Amino acid sequence: MSAPQIVVHRDKELMAQAAAARLITKIVDAQAARGSASVVLTGGRNGNGLLAALAGAPARDAVDWSRLDLWWGDERFLPEGDPERNDTQARQALLDTVPLDPARVHTMPVVGGPYGADADAAAAGYAAELAAAARPEDHAAVPAFDVLLLGVGPDTHVASLFPELPGVRETERTVVGVHGSPKPPPTRISLTLPAIRAAREVWLLAAGEDKAGAVAMALSGAGEIQAPAAGAYGRSRTLWLLDQAAAAQLPRALYPPASA
Numbered sequence: 343m344s345a346p347q348i349v350v351h352r353d354k355e356l357m358a359q360a361a362a363a364r365l366i367t368k369i370v371d372a373q374a375a376r377g378s379a380s381v382v383l384t385g386g387r388n389g390n391g392l393l394a395a396l397a398g399a400p401a402r403d404a405v406d407w408s409r410l411d412l413w414w415g416d417e418r419f420l421p422e423g424d425p426e427r428n429d430t431q432a433r434q435a436l437l438d439t440v441p442l443d444p445a446r447v448h449t450m451p452v453v454g455g456p457y458g459a460d461a462d463a464a465a466a467g468y469a470a471e472l473a474a475a476a477r478p479e480d481h482a483a484v485p486a487f488d489v490l491l492l493g494v495g496p497d498t499h500v501a502s503l504f505p506e507l508p509g510v511r512e513t514e515r516t517v518v519g520v521h522g523s524p525k526p527p528p529t530r531i532s533l534t535l536p537a538i539r540a541a542r543e544v545w546l547l548a549a550g551e552d553k554a555g556a557v558a559m560a561l562s563g564a565g566e567i568q569a570p571a572a573g574a575y576g577r578s579r580t581l582w583l584l585d586q587a588a589a590a591q592l593p594r595a596l597y598p599p600a601s602a
């Protein structure tokens with residue numbers, strides 16, 4: 343478990359640009375060290391803001407996009423191409439504009455695909471795909487992702503792990519079907535906390551005043567069942583990337599003034 347590090351940026355645009363620059367560097371470094379890189383994407387406003395900033399960053403050409411594995415932390419279980427799906431939004435923000443290897447873009451299953459409308463079977467299928475990609479040195483049933491991105495909901499949810507629901511209590515499976523999500527759509531697929539914690543680095547993104555209470559709660563000792571974001575951490579690094587509005591209720595003692 344790595345203790346959270348907090349970086350506060352002036353506003354959400356700067357936060358997205360800085361996170362994009364940070365991600366480019368991380369991918370390039372991982373590709374240099376290990377030949378390829380793996381990133382887990384998140385949906386939501388901040389995740390898509392990061393991808394859009396990456397699409398506009400001149401340094402994006404430093405990445406070898408053909409040697410990048412992309413996974414998803416969660417998905418809204420809807421038909422392929424649905425505008426509310428996280429993968430549809432990611433394609434629009436970035437993925438359609440860079441030369442990825444399609445075999446390395448590991449989208450979560452769609453309604454109407456091999457699993458029909460069975461979100462639990464779809465989750466098990468994605469867990470099997472992750473397990474097949476894990477190497478012995480990863481010491482887990484999922485790959486040791488280089489960076490796993492998470493948005494933070496106003497209720498402290500991360501991926502599709504919502505406070506008090508069964509998904510956040512899961513300790514064995516790496517992927518679960520989510521039913522009765524308080525945020526539409528009600529049926530989703532999500533990595534679990536054990537899968538999230540297999541990542542080398544976990545980066546949590548939150549911007550805007552509607553996130554301030556959630557950020558303060560998760561970083562002030564709340565339990566992960568009540569505040570799932572509190573249970574999201576990486577093996578070597580846990581980074582909270584915030585804007586000033588989202589950090590407004592955090593005690594200043596938690597982050598250095600220089601990062602504001």
Ligand SMILES: O=C1O[C@H](COP(=O)(O)O)[C@@H](O)[C@H](O)[C@H]1O
Pocket residue numbers: 384385386387388389416417418428492493494495496500501502525
């Ligand atoms: O529905 C979802 O919401 C969360 C948070 O989204 P935001 O717009 O409040 O930042 C996101 O992290 C998750 O991937 C997505 O499925």
